Amino acid sequence: MADRVEAVAIEGLGEIVPGDDLPALIADALAASTGVLPLRDDDVLVVTQKVVSKAEGAIVDLTTIEPRPVAVEFARRYDRDARQVEVVLREAKRVIRMANGVVITETPHGFVCANGGIDASNVGPGSGDIVTLLPADPDASAERIRAAVRHRLGHDLPVIVSDSFGRPWRFGIVDVAIGVSGIEPLDDLRGTPDADGRVMKSTVRAVADEIASVAELVFGKTGRHPIALVRGAAFNRGDGHIRDVIMPAQMDLFR
Protein backbone atom coordinates (compact mmCIF):
# COMPACT_ATOMS: atom_id res chain seq x y z
CA MET A 1 0.00 0.00 0.00
CA ALA A 2 1.26 3.43 -0.95
CA ASP A 3 2.34 5.72 1.88
CA ARG A 4 2.30 8.90 -0.19
CA VAL A 5 -0.36 10.00 -2.66
CA GLU A 6 -0.26 13.23 -4.59
CA ALA A 7 -2.58 15.11 -6.92
CA VAL A 8 -1.15 17.68 -9.30
CA ALA A 9 -3.22 19.97 -11.51
CA ILE A 10 -2.08 19.99 -15.13
CA GLU A 11 -1.82 23.41 -16.72
CA GLY A 12 -2.22 24.43 -20.31
CA LEU A 13 -5.65 23.18 -21.31
CA GLY A 14 -7.44 26.21 -22.71
CA GLU A 15 -11.18 26.85 -22.92
CA ILE A 16 -12.83 23.81 -24.50
CA VAL A 17 -15.58 24.23 -27.10
CA PRO A 18 -17.72 21.70 -28.95
CA GLY A 19 -15.76 19.92 -31.63
CA ASP A 20 -12.40 20.29 -29.89
CA ASP A 21 -10.24 17.17 -30.04
CA LEU A 22 -10.05 16.92 -26.26
CA PRO A 23 -7.96 13.72 -26.18
CA ALA A 24 -5.29 15.36 -28.37
CA LEU A 25 -5.40 18.60 -26.37
CA ILE A 26 -4.98 16.67 -23.12
CA ALA A 27 -2.09 14.69 -24.59
CA ASP A 28 -0.49 17.99 -25.61
CA ALA A 29 -0.92 19.47 -22.14
CA LEU A 30 0.59 16.35 -20.58
CA ALA A 31 3.47 16.37 -23.07
CA ALA A 32 4.19 20.00 -22.17
CA SER A 33 4.18 19.17 -18.46
CA THR A 34 6.27 15.98 -18.54
CA GLY A 35 9.49 17.98 -18.52
CA VAL A 36 8.79 18.95 -14.95
CA LEU A 37 6.55 15.99 -14.22
CA PRO A 38 7.66 12.75 -15.92
CA LEU A 39 4.82 10.22 -15.96
CA ARG A 40 5.04 7.28 -13.58
CA ASP A 41 3.42 3.86 -13.59
CA ASP A 42 1.31 4.77 -10.56
CA ASP A 43 -0.20 7.85 -12.20
CA VAL A 44 -3.88 8.14 -12.99
CA LEU A 45 -5.28 10.99 -15.07
CA VAL A 46 -8.54 12.52 -13.87
CA VAL A 47 -10.58 14.64 -16.29
CA THR A 48 -13.70 16.56 -15.28
CA GLN A 49 -16.99 15.71 -16.93
CA LYS A 50 -17.45 19.33 -17.86
CA VAL A 51 -14.67 19.52 -20.46
CA VAL A 52 -15.55 16.07 -21.82
CA SER A 53 -19.19 17.04 -22.28
CA LYS A 54 -18.30 20.36 -23.88
CA ALA A 55 -15.83 18.83 -26.34
CA GLU A 56 -18.30 16.09 -27.25
CA GLY A 57 -21.10 18.59 -27.73
CA ALA A 58 -23.15 17.07 -24.90
CA ILE A 59 -24.72 20.46 -24.24
CA VAL A 60 -28.19 21.90 -24.57
CA ASP A 61 -29.18 25.48 -25.34
CA LEU A 62 -32.03 26.17 -22.95
CA THR A 63 -33.51 28.79 -25.29
CA THR A 64 -34.60 25.88 -27.50
CA ILE A 65 -36.42 24.08 -24.67
CA GLU A 66 -40.17 24.17 -24.07
CA PRO A 67 -40.77 22.97 -20.51
CA ARG A 68 -43.70 20.66 -19.73
CA PRO A 69 -46.26 21.85 -17.16
CA VAL A 70 -44.83 19.77 -14.29
CA ALA A 71 -41.40 21.33 -14.89
CA VAL A 72 -42.92 24.81 -14.95
CA GLU A 73 -44.79 24.18 -11.71
CA PHE A 74 -41.77 22.65 -9.94
CA ALA A 75 -39.49 25.48 -11.10
CA ARG A 76 -41.93 28.15 -9.96
CA ARG A 77 -42.35 26.53 -6.58
CA TYR A 78 -38.63 26.19 -5.90
CA ASP A 79 -37.14 29.12 -7.82
CA ARG A 80 -35.49 27.04 -10.50
CA ASP A 81 -35.13 27.27 -14.28
CA ALA A 82 -38.08 25.34 -15.75
CA ARG A 83 -36.15 24.69 -18.95
CA GLN A 84 -33.35 23.02 -17.03
CA VAL A 85 -35.86 20.91 -15.10
CA GLU A 86 -37.36 19.92 -18.45
CA VAL A 87 -33.95 18.79 -19.75
CA VAL A 88 -33.37 16.79 -16.56
CA LEU A 89 -36.72 15.01 -16.98
CA ARG A 90 -36.13 14.47 -20.69
CA GLU A 91 -32.71 12.89 -20.14
CA ALA A 92 -33.82 10.72 -17.20
CA LYS A 93 -34.30 7.00 -17.44
CA ARG A 94 -36.33 7.26 -14.24
CA VAL A 95 -37.22 9.94 -11.70
CA ILE A 96 -36.19 8.72 -8.25
CA ARG A 97 -37.30 11.73 -6.18
CA MET A 98 -38.75 15.12 -7.10
CA ALA A 99 -39.27 17.15 -3.94
CA ASN A 100 -37.81 19.96 -1.82
CA GLY A 101 -36.54 21.65 -4.99
CA VAL A 102 -34.39 18.64 -5.83
CA VAL A 103 -34.80 16.30 -8.78
CA ILE A 104 -32.96 13.01 -8.34
CA THR A 105 -32.96 10.88 -11.46
CA GLU A 106 -31.45 7.69 -12.74
CA THR A 107 -29.51 8.46 -15.89
CA PRO A 108 -29.34 6.15 -18.91
CA HIS A 109 -25.87 5.13 -17.62
CA GLY A 110 -27.40 3.99 -14.33
CA PHE A 111 -26.12 6.85 -12.16
CA VAL A 112 -28.51 8.14 -9.54
CA CYS A 113 -27.79 11.80 -8.97
CA ALA A 114 -29.23 15.29 -8.59
CA ASN A 115 -30.45 16.78 -11.88
CA GLY A 116 -29.16 13.76 -13.78
CA GLY A 117 -25.71 15.33 -13.70
CA ILE A 118 -26.96 18.25 -15.79
CA ASP A 119 -25.75 21.65 -14.72
CA ALA A 120 -24.92 25.15 -15.76
CA SER A 121 -21.71 26.26 -14.09
CA ASN A 122 -18.50 26.81 -16.01
CA VAL A 123 -19.72 26.15 -19.53
CA GLY A 124 -17.90 29.12 -20.98
CA PRO A 125 -18.16 32.89 -21.05
CA GLY A 126 -21.48 34.34 -22.13
CA SER A 127 -23.24 30.99 -22.01
CA GLY A 128 -25.86 31.53 -19.34
CA ASP A 129 -28.42 29.48 -21.24
CA ILE A 130 -26.19 26.49 -21.92
CA VAL A 131 -26.19 23.37 -19.74
CA THR A 132 -23.97 20.34 -20.04
CA LEU A 133 -25.33 16.80 -20.10
CA LEU A 134 -23.28 13.83 -18.98
CA PRO A 135 -21.15 12.32 -21.76
CA ALA A 136 -23.10 9.63 -23.62
CA ASP A 137 -20.53 6.94 -22.83
CA PRO A 138 -17.98 8.17 -20.23
CA ASP A 139 -15.94 4.94 -20.37
CA ALA A 140 -15.49 5.49 -24.11
CA SER A 141 -14.55 9.13 -23.45
CA ALA A 142 -11.89 7.95 -20.98
CA GLU A 143 -10.68 5.32 -23.43
CA ARG A 144 -10.22 7.88 -26.20
CA ILE A 145 -8.16 10.11 -23.89
CA ARG A 146 -6.08 7.13 -22.78
CA ALA A 147 -5.46 6.17 -26.42
CA ALA A 148 -4.37 9.71 -27.33
CA VAL A 149 -1.94 9.84 -24.41
CA ARG A 150 -0.55 6.43 -25.31
CA HIS A 151 -0.13 7.52 -28.92
CA ARG A 152 1.50 10.85 -28.03
CA LEU A 153 3.63 9.85 -25.02
CA GLY A 154 3.97 6.07 -25.29
CA HIS A 155 2.60 5.77 -21.77
CA ASP A 156 -0.44 3.73 -20.78
CA LEU A 157 -2.04 6.17 -18.37
CA PRO A 158 -5.30 5.05 -16.75
CA VAL A 159 -8.03 7.67 -17.10
CA ILE A 160 -10.99 8.57 -14.90
CA VAL A 161 -13.74 10.97 -15.96
CA SER A 162 -15.11 12.57 -12.80
CA ASP A 163 -18.16 14.53 -11.74
CA SER A 164 -19.41 16.11 -8.52
CA PHE A 165 -22.32 14.25 -6.94
CA GLY A 166 -24.29 14.99 -3.81
CA ARG A 167 -25.11 12.23 -1.34
CA PRO A 168 -28.18 11.36 0.67
CA TRP A 169 -27.94 12.12 4.39
CA ARG A 170 -24.97 14.48 4.09
CA PHE A 171 -24.60 18.00 2.78
CA GLY A 172 -22.03 18.81 0.16
CA ILE A 173 -20.75 17.30 -3.03
CA VAL A 174 -17.78 15.02 -3.59
CA ASP A 175 -16.23 14.00 -6.89
CA VAL A 176 -16.77 10.44 -8.07
CA ALA A 177 -15.80 8.51 -11.17
CA ILE A 178 -18.37 8.41 -13.97
CA GLY A 179 -16.09 6.80 -16.55
CA VAL A 180 -12.88 4.76 -16.42
CA SER A 181 -10.32 3.27 -18.77
CA GLY A 182 -7.33 1.15 -17.80
CA ILE A 183 -8.21 0.95 -14.10
CA GLU A 184 -10.47 -1.28 -12.03
CA PRO A 185 -12.79 1.17 -10.29
CA LEU A 186 -13.28 -1.14 -7.30
CA ASP A 187 -10.57 -2.74 -5.18
CA ASP A 188 -12.16 -5.90 -3.85
CA LEU A 189 -10.41 -6.98 -0.66
CA ARG A 190 -12.98 -9.59 0.33
CA GLY A 191 -11.22 -12.78 1.30
CA THR A 192 -7.86 -11.11 1.92
CA PRO A 193 -6.43 -10.85 5.44
CA ASP A 194 -6.53 -7.61 7.42
CA ALA A 195 -3.64 -6.32 9.57
CA ASP A 196 -4.42 -8.93 12.21
CA GLY A 197 -4.66 -11.80 9.76
CA ARG A 198 -8.45 -11.94 9.95
CA VAL A 199 -10.25 -12.45 6.64
CA MET A 200 -12.20 -9.33 5.67
CA LYS A 201 -15.78 -10.05 4.76
CA SER A 202 -17.11 -6.92 3.16
CA THR A 203 -14.38 -4.50 2.18
CA VAL A 204 -14.64 -3.26 -1.39
CA ARG A 205 -12.80 0.04 -1.76
CA ALA A 206 -14.24 2.48 -4.29
CA VAL A 207 -10.73 3.47 -5.30
CA ALA A 208 -11.65 5.31 -8.52
CA ASP A 209 -14.12 7.46 -6.58
CA GLU A 210 -11.49 8.29 -3.99
CA ILE A 211 -8.99 9.17 -6.71
CA ALA A 212 -11.64 11.43 -8.25
CA SER A 213 -12.10 13.12 -4.86
CA VAL A 214 -8.36 13.75 -4.54
CA ALA A 215 -8.33 15.36 -7.95
CA GLU A 216 -11.25 17.61 -7.00
CA LEU A 217 -9.09 19.12 -4.27
CA VAL A 218 -6.79 20.49 -6.98
CA PHE A 219 -9.51 21.21 -9.55
CA GLY A 220 -11.34 23.54 -7.27
CA LYS A 221 -14.95 24.27 -7.96
CA THR A 222 -14.20 27.35 -10.01
CA GLY A 223 -13.14 24.95 -12.73
CA ARG A 224 -9.82 26.54 -13.61
CA HIS A 225 -8.12 23.16 -13.61
CA PRO A 226 -10.08 20.49 -15.44
CA ILE A 227 -7.35 17.80 -15.49
CA ALA A 228 -5.04 16.41 -12.82
CA LEU A 229 -2.62 13.58 -12.26
CA VAL A 230 -3.09 11.50 -9.14
CA ARG A 231 0.11 9.73 -8.25
CA GLY A 232 0.92 6.95 -5.81
CA ALA A 233 -2.54 5.52 -5.14
CA ALA A 234 -2.67 1.74 -4.98
CA PHE A 235 -5.05 0.67 -7.73
CA ASN A 236 -5.40 -2.27 -10.06
CA ARG A 237 -4.89 -1.83 -13.77
CA GLY A 238 -7.46 -3.60 -15.86
CA ASP A 239 -10.31 -3.15 -18.27
CA GLY A 240 -12.90 -2.21 -15.64
CA HIS A 241 -16.07 -0.38 -16.54
CA ILE A 242 -18.01 2.18 -14.58
CA ARG A 243 -21.00 -0.17 -14.65
CA ASP A 244 -19.00 -2.34 -12.21
CA VAL A 245 -19.64 0.41 -9.62
CA ILE A 246 -23.36 0.80 -10.26
CA MET A 247 -25.55 -1.13 -7.86
CA PRO A 248 -28.31 -2.97 -9.69
CA ALA A 249 -31.80 -1.72 -8.79
CA GLN A 250 -32.77 -5.08 -7.30
CA MET A 251 -29.92 -4.89 -4.74
CA ASP A 252 -30.44 -1.24 -3.98
CA LEU A 253 -32.41 -0.23 -0.91
CA PHE A 254 -32.86 3.44 -1.82
CA ARG A 255 -34.45 3.55 -5.26
Next chain:
Amino acid sequence: MADRVEAVAIEGLGEIVPGDDLPALIADALAASTGVLPLRDDDVLVVTQKVVSKAEGAIVDLTTIEPRPVAVEFARRYDRDARQVEVVLREAKRVIRMANGVVITETPHGFVCANGGIDASNVGPGSGDIVTLLPADPDASAERIRAAVRHRLGHDLPVIVSDSFGRPWRFGIVDVAIGVSGIEPLDDLRGTPDADGRVMKSTVRAVADEIASVAELVFGKTGRHPIALVRGAAFNRGDGHIRDVIMPAQMDLFR
Protein backbone atom coordinates in the same frame (compact mmCIF):
# COMPACT_ATOMS: atom_id res chain seq x y z
CA MET B 1 -7.00 27.03 -5.06
CA ALA B 2 -4.18 24.61 -4.42
CA ASP B 3 -2.62 22.99 -7.46
CA ARG B 4 -0.89 20.21 -5.53
CA VAL B 5 -2.34 18.10 -2.74
CA GLU B 6 -0.49 15.34 -0.97
CA ALA B 7 -1.32 12.69 1.61
CA VAL B 8 1.47 11.15 3.66
CA ALA B 9 1.04 8.26 6.07
CA ILE B 10 2.58 8.91 9.48
CA GLU B 11 4.61 6.04 10.89
CA GLY B 12 5.25 5.09 14.45
CA LEU B 13 1.83 4.64 16.01
CA GLY B 14 1.85 1.18 17.54
CA GLU B 15 -1.08 -1.10 18.27
CA ILE B 16 -3.68 0.90 20.19
CA VAL B 17 -5.51 -0.65 23.16
CA PRO B 18 -8.28 0.67 25.40
CA GLY B 19 -6.98 3.28 27.82
CA ASP B 20 -4.12 4.42 25.60
CA ASP B 21 -3.64 8.18 25.52
CA LEU B 22 -4.15 8.36 21.78
CA PRO B 23 -3.80 12.16 21.50
CA ALA B 24 -0.38 12.01 23.21
CA LEU B 25 0.71 9.02 21.12
CA ILE B 26 -0.29 10.80 17.91
CA ALA B 27 1.54 13.95 19.02
CA ASP B 28 4.62 11.79 19.67
CA ALA B 29 4.40 10.16 16.25
CA LEU B 30 4.07 13.56 14.59
CA ALA B 31 6.96 14.95 16.62
CA ALA B 32 9.13 12.05 15.51
CA SER B 33 8.18 12.63 11.87
CA THR B 34 8.55 16.41 11.75
CA GLY B 35 12.30 16.09 11.19
CA VAL B 36 11.60 14.78 7.71
CA LEU B 37 8.17 16.37 7.43
CA PRO B 38 7.91 19.82 9.05
CA LEU B 39 4.27 20.78 9.62
CA ARG B 40 2.75 23.39 7.35
CA ASP B 41 -0.24 25.69 7.72
CA ASP B 42 -2.11 23.83 5.01
CA ASP B 43 -1.78 20.43 6.73
CA VAL B 44 -4.75 18.49 8.06
CA LEU B 45 -4.37 15.40 10.21
CA VAL B 46 -6.69 12.50 9.46
CA VAL B 47 -7.14 9.77 12.07
CA THR B 48 -9.15 6.61 11.47
CA GLN B 49 -12.18 5.91 13.63
CA LYS B 50 -10.78 2.52 14.49
CA VAL B 51 -7.88 3.72 16.63
CA VAL B 52 -10.01 6.43 18.23
CA SER B 53 -12.70 3.92 19.21
CA LYS B 54 -10.14 1.45 20.53
CA ALA B 55 -8.33 4.01 22.65
CA GLU B 56 -11.62 5.34 24.01
CA GLY B 57 -12.86 1.85 24.83
CA ALA B 58 -15.76 2.16 22.40
CA ILE B 59 -15.68 -1.57 21.85
CA VAL B 60 -18.01 -4.44 22.64
CA ASP B 61 -17.13 -8.05 23.44
CA LEU B 62 -19.67 -10.06 21.47
CA THR B 63 -19.41 -12.98 23.93
CA THR B 64 -21.38 -10.81 26.38
CA ILE B 65 -24.23 -10.15 23.91
CA GLU B 66 -27.57 -11.99 23.86
CA PRO B 67 -29.19 -11.33 20.47
CA ARG B 68 -32.92 -10.65 20.23
CA PRO B 69 -34.99 -12.98 18.01
CA VAL B 70 -35.12 -10.59 15.03
CA ALA B 71 -31.30 -10.37 15.07
CA VAL B 72 -31.03 -14.17 15.23
CA GLU B 73 -33.45 -14.58 12.33
CA PHE B 74 -31.75 -11.91 10.19
CA ALA B 75 -28.29 -13.33 10.91
CA ARG B 76 -29.39 -16.88 10.02
CA ARG B 77 -30.98 -15.77 6.81
CA TYR B 78 -27.98 -13.75 5.61
CA ASP B 79 -25.06 -15.61 7.19
CA ARG B 80 -24.16 -12.88 9.66
CA ASP B 81 -23.18 -12.80 13.34
CA ALA B 82 -26.44 -12.39 15.31
CA ARG B 83 -24.57 -10.80 18.20
CA GLN B 84 -23.17 -8.10 15.95
CA VAL B 85 -26.62 -7.45 14.47
CA GLU B 86 -27.87 -7.13 18.05
CA VAL B 87 -25.23 -4.51 18.87
CA VAL B 88 -26.11 -2.60 15.69
CA LEU B 89 -29.79 -2.53 16.66
CA ARG B 90 -28.98 -1.65 20.27
CA GLU B 91 -26.80 1.32 19.26
CA ALA B 92 -29.21 2.61 16.60
CA LYS B 93 -31.30 5.71 17.02
CA ARG B 94 -33.42 4.43 14.14
CA VAL B 95 -33.32 1.54 11.68
CA ILE B 96 -33.48 2.98 8.17
CA ARG B 97 -33.39 -0.29 6.19
CA MET B 98 -32.98 -3.93 7.18
CA ALA B 99 -32.97 -6.10 4.07
CA ASN B 100 -30.71 -8.01 1.67
CA GLY B 101 -28.36 -8.80 4.57
CA VAL B 102 -27.74 -5.12 5.17
CA VAL B 103 -28.74 -3.11 8.23
CA ILE B 104 -28.69 0.65 7.63
CA THR B 105 -29.20 2.65 10.79
CA GLU B 106 -29.15 6.23 11.93
CA THR B 107 -26.64 6.56 14.74
CA PRO B 108 -27.09 8.81 17.77
CA HIS B 109 -24.71 11.26 16.03
CA GLY B 110 -27.07 11.43 13.03
CA PHE B 111 -24.94 9.40 10.61
CA VAL B 112 -26.85 7.05 8.33
CA CYS B 113 -24.62 4.11 7.53
CA ALA B 114 -24.35 0.35 7.25
CA ASN B 115 -24.25 -1.41 10.63
CA GLY B 116 -24.21 1.94 12.40
CA GLY B 117 -20.47 2.10 11.77
CA ILE B 118 -19.92 -0.97 13.92
CA ASP B 119 -17.45 -3.48 12.56
CA ALA B 120 -14.98 -6.16 13.31
CA SER B 121 -11.91 -5.76 11.15
CA ASN B 122 -8.55 -4.72 12.54
CA VAL B 123 -9.39 -4.54 16.21
CA GLY B 124 -6.21 -6.30 17.28
CA PRO B 125 -4.74 -9.78 17.32
CA GLY B 126 -6.85 -12.53 18.83
CA SER B 127 -9.90 -10.33 19.03
CA GLY B 128 -12.35 -12.14 16.79
CA ASP B 129 -15.24 -11.42 19.13
CA ILE B 130 -14.55 -7.70 19.57
CA VAL B 131 -16.30 -5.03 17.53
CA THR B 132 -15.71 -1.30 17.59
CA LEU B 133 -18.51 1.23 17.99
CA LEU B 134 -18.24 4.76 16.68
CA PRO B 135 -16.67 7.19 19.17
CA ALA B 136 -19.33 8.76 21.40
CA ASP B 137 -18.42 12.30 20.29
CA PRO B 138 -16.02 12.27 17.32
CA ASP B 139 -15.69 16.08 17.26
CA ALA B 140 -14.49 15.94 20.87
CA SER B 141 -12.09 13.12 19.96
CA ALA B 142 -10.68 15.28 17.16
CA GLU B 143 -10.46 18.27 19.50
CA ARG B 144 -8.44 16.30 22.07
CA ILE B 145 -5.98 15.18 19.39
CA ARG B 146 -5.69 18.75 18.11
CA ALA B 147 -5.04 20.02 21.64
CA ALA B 148 -2.33 17.41 22.25
CA VAL B 149 -0.58 18.31 18.99
CA ARG B 150 -0.78 22.01 19.80
CA HIS B 151 0.63 21.35 23.26
CA ARG B 152 3.45 19.12 22.02
CA LEU B 153 4.40 20.87 18.77
CA GLY B 154 2.99 24.40 19.12
CA HIS B 155 1.13 23.91 15.86
CA ASP B 156 -2.62 24.29 15.41
CA LEU B 157 -3.24 21.30 13.16
CA PRO B 158 -6.86 20.74 12.10
CA VAL B 159 -7.99 17.16 12.75
CA ILE B 160 -10.49 14.93 10.99
CA VAL B 161 -11.64 11.57 12.37
CA SER B 162 -12.58 9.40 9.39
CA ASP B 163 -14.52 6.23 8.73
CA SER B 164 -15.35 4.13 5.68
CA PHE B 165 -19.00 4.39 4.61
CA GLY B 166 -20.84 2.72 1.78
CA ARG B 167 -23.18 4.69 -0.44
CA PRO B 168 -26.59 3.97 -1.95
CA TRP B 169 -26.58 3.26 -5.70
CA ARG B 170 -22.85 2.57 -5.91
CA PHE B 171 -20.73 -0.35 -4.80
CA GLY B 172 -17.71 0.19 -2.61
CA ILE B 173 -16.81 2.25 0.40
CA VAL B 174 -15.16 5.66 0.60
CA ASP B 175 -13.79 7.40 3.65
CA VAL B 176 -15.71 10.36 5.03
CA ALA B 177 -15.28 12.64 8.03
CA ILE B 178 -17.18 11.65 11.18
CA GLY B 179 -15.53 14.22 13.45
CA VAL B 180 -13.68 17.49 12.91
CA SER B 181 -11.77 20.08 14.91
CA GLY B 182 -10.26 23.31 13.58
CA ILE B 183 -11.68 22.93 10.07
CA GLU B 184 -15.00 23.81 8.44
CA PRO B 185 -16.15 20.49 6.98
CA LEU B 186 -18.08 22.21 4.17
CA ASP B 187 -16.76 24.80 1.74
CA ASP B 188 -19.80 26.82 0.79
CA LEU B 189 -19.23 28.47 -2.58
CA ARG B 190 -22.82 29.57 -3.08
CA GLY B 191 -22.87 33.18 -4.21
CA THR B 192 -19.25 33.21 -5.36
CA PRO B 193 -18.38 33.52 -9.05
CA ASP B 194 -17.28 30.52 -11.12
CA ALA B 195 -14.47 30.59 -13.71
CA ASP B 196 -16.75 32.47 -16.11
CA GLY B 197 -17.90 35.01 -13.55
CA ARG B 198 -21.33 33.37 -13.17
CA VAL B 199 -22.63 33.11 -9.62
CA MET B 200 -22.76 29.49 -8.48
CA LYS B 201 -26.11 28.51 -7.05
CA SER B 202 -25.62 25.21 -5.37
CA THR B 203 -21.97 24.33 -4.90
CA VAL B 204 -21.11 23.24 -1.37
CA ARG B 205 -17.94 21.18 -1.41
CA ALA B 206 -17.70 18.44 1.20
CA VAL B 207 -14.03 19.22 1.65
CA ALA B 208 -13.52 17.28 4.89
CA ASP B 209 -14.98 14.18 3.27
CA GLU B 210 -12.68 14.55 0.29
CA ILE B 211 -9.68 15.02 2.57
CA ALA B 212 -10.73 11.84 4.41
CA SER B 213 -10.87 10.01 1.07
CA VAL B 214 -7.35 11.16 0.17
CA ALA B 215 -6.07 9.87 3.48
CA GLU B 216 -7.74 6.50 2.89
CA LEU B 217 -5.58 6.04 -0.18
CA VAL B 218 -2.54 5.97 2.10
CA PHE B 219 -4.20 4.20 5.03
CA GLY B 220 -5.10 1.20 2.96
CA LYS B 221 -7.82 -1.09 4.14
CA THR B 222 -5.45 -3.41 5.96
CA GLY B 223 -5.20 -0.69 8.57
CA ARG B 224 -1.43 -0.53 8.86
CA HIS B 225 -1.50 3.27 8.77
CA PRO B 226 -4.17 4.80 10.97
CA ILE B 227 -2.99 8.43 10.70
CA ALA B 228 -2.00 10.62 7.77
CA LEU B 229 -1.26 14.23 6.95
CA VAL B 230 -3.09 15.75 4.01
CA ARG B 231 -1.23 18.76 2.73
CA GLY B 232 -2.16 21.52 0.30
CA ALA B 233 -5.93 21.17 0.19
CA ALA B 234 -7.85 24.46 0.20
CA PHE B 235 -10.00 24.41 3.31
CA ASN B 236 -11.30 26.95 5.78
CA ARG B 237 -10.10 26.93 9.35
CA GLY B 238 -12.86 27.39 11.88
CA ASP B 239 -14.79 25.77 14.64
CA GLY B 240 -17.01 23.66 12.40
CA HIS B 241 -18.81 20.60 13.68
CA ILE B 242 -19.63 17.36 11.95
CA ARG B 243 -23.31 18.07 12.54
CA ASP B 244 -22.93 20.84 9.92
CA VAL B 245 -22.60 18.02 7.38
CA ILE B 246 -25.57 15.98 8.52
CA MET B 247 -28.74 16.59 6.56
CA PRO B 248 -31.74 17.02 8.84
CA ALA B 249 -34.34 14.27 8.43
CA GLN B 250 -36.97 16.74 7.22
CA MET B 251 -34.75 17.79 4.26
CA ASP B 252 -33.65 14.29 3.46
CA LEU B 253 -35.38 12.37 0.68
CA PHE B 254 -33.96 8.94 1.50
CA ARG B 255 -34.78 8.23 5.11
